[in-house]
Amino acid sequence: MAGELAGQVAIVTGGGRGIGRAIAEAYAAAGAAVTVTARSADQLADTVKTIERAGGRALDVPGDVTRREDVDRVVKATQDRFGPVTILVNNAGVAWPFGPLWEIDPDRWWQAQAVHVRGALLYTTAVLPAMIERRGGRIITVASIGGRSVLPYASGYGVAKAGQIRLAEHVAAEGKAHGVVAFSTEPGAVVTELAEETMADPAAQKWLPGFVQALAGLKQAGNAAAALAKSARFFLRLASGECDVLSGSFLTPDDDLAALIEEAKAAPPPPPMFGRFARA
DSSP states (O other): OOSTTTTOEEEEETTTSHHHHHHHHHHHHTTOEEEEEOSOHHHHHHHHHHHHHTTOEEEEOOOOTTOHHHHHHHHHHHHHHHOSOOEEEEOOOOOOOOSOTTTSOHHHHHHHHIIIIIHHHHHHHHHHHHHHHHTOEEEEEEOOGGGTSOOTTOHHHHHHHHHHHHHHHHHHHHHGGGTEEEEEEOOOSOOOHHHHHHHHOHHHHHHOHHHHHHHHHHHHHTOHHHHHHHHHHHHHHHHHTTTGGGTTOEEOTTSOHHHHHHHHHHSOOOOOTTGGGSOO
């Protein structure tokens, strides 16, 4: 299958449903070989069947993003089938726990950090060596506007997303000399299964009724398919190389990417951080 991602090899975590599935299908349609991974084997298998029926190449490898042995197994299976990974999408995530810090279970709160931050870290460090060696690669992390603002009673999600955003910035800074780019993103207002789970969560209903109502309003508007397609197109642009000059940025589907690219090209290089302590 020819396309703008022809010859690329991608891994998409949380690729069995929602935004992850839409990204995987868009990448495959653009010519990439795609591995989808999540804990739900049946959803992954269905994603692969859909991609293959459309003429694309895909592989499903179930695994838990928080388990290093699972991550290594997914990366190895991808390399064995398709070759070195050139695109990584850190998409796996959870919305819970909801509630005030003095009431939530700290272990469950920490589990949310493991899914978002440890998962992104494990996959990033697993694919980076080959990217560095080949002097190229793109790592795209599905974060959230929640990582840049405070929503009371959603601290687990917000802190985890803030960690993902800063991790992507470090990947971009350290990978720049080696041709590796990284982005963190807000995927847009898309009602997916994760949103459905949030709306059904009693704690979310209790502590975030306005947020739950907003999600319900989006669902009632019936624009889920269009929003998902818009999000997938956005992630395709990030994977294509068009936006590489924006490496390290937090980007959203509503951004004027063309304008941001031109601004970045015209801007002078930023001064080194920490003065004489920064490496050239």
